[in-house]
Amino acid sequence: MALDLAIFIFIAWVIISVYLIVPKRLSIIENFLLFFLFTIITMNIFTMLDLNLNLFQHSKKVNLFISFWIQRNIIIPLSLVIFVNYMIYFKSKINKFVVTVLIFLNLYLINLIAFGVGLMTCSSNLYLGSAVVLAVLMLLAFLTMKLVTKLPEGKSM
């Protein structure tokens, strides 16, 4: 088994562990719903950047692709779920800002590792572009959380 796969499985395990211990103000149903929505958003954005815009390319090697898959479908969406849970948990704006910065840096570092080990490739000037993508994902996550928590509780659909 390649080292990169081991690294990404370990990162995913850490993120899952963090998710389990963070204080959750959202209900289980909301957490599920947000996780599904964040994964769908992340997958769509990554696929468009990859297949349509060719801004980055994921690896065609199977072990690297599995690591890429873990990053796209577990690490990023679950980090966003942790982020929105903290946004609700903390009342102070300073705490919210610190958590936002920490989660962003964490995601960006994982992104840099992904580029470093070859899960994704792009021209050097696009490393900063990936930071913009992560910032957009976090913003969308926040807006989606606001939308979901404002949904009525009654029977519908």
Next chain:
Amino acid sequence: MVIVYDQNFNSNEWFLISILTIGIILVWKLPKRFPIKESLVYFTCFVFIGMIFDHTISIQPFDFYDVNDKSSYQFMDFVSYLTYGPFGYLFIYFYDLFKVKNSYNTIYIFLWTVISLVTEHIAQILGVFHYKNGYELYYSFPIYLVILLSQLYLYKFLNSDKVKERGCLKIEIRFL
């Protein structure tokens, strides 16, 4: 390199629009059984799992099929994933409505797997799916089993006493 199968707005697009419209009308008009958020979870879960599988086996290094007119990602590809939503919701809806016993779960899942395969076959004929690299329709059989089983497990989990005791439907949040 982008493969172009078709340039026109024809059978595959109309099929997806029809399926999605019928699905949404059914979801909307059927008597309500779940709270809105729980309904959305069932709806989104099927889109989520379907998309996970499609965005895994339909791209490199596997690349077993393309969806709709081009091998690149298009808006109609996204619409095709949305059609999974009503399907997943109705799967749980009828399970809950008919109060299917655990001993009949296998038969229930098998029936819905057959319906899924028939739908996929029609979609393939109409040009929604273009199989590549030796992929065959029956390869989707285990995938549907896994998807439907996961959906059913999610329903059981969300309706378990333990989750309900924790107040999964409570919502009292102060915003910024």
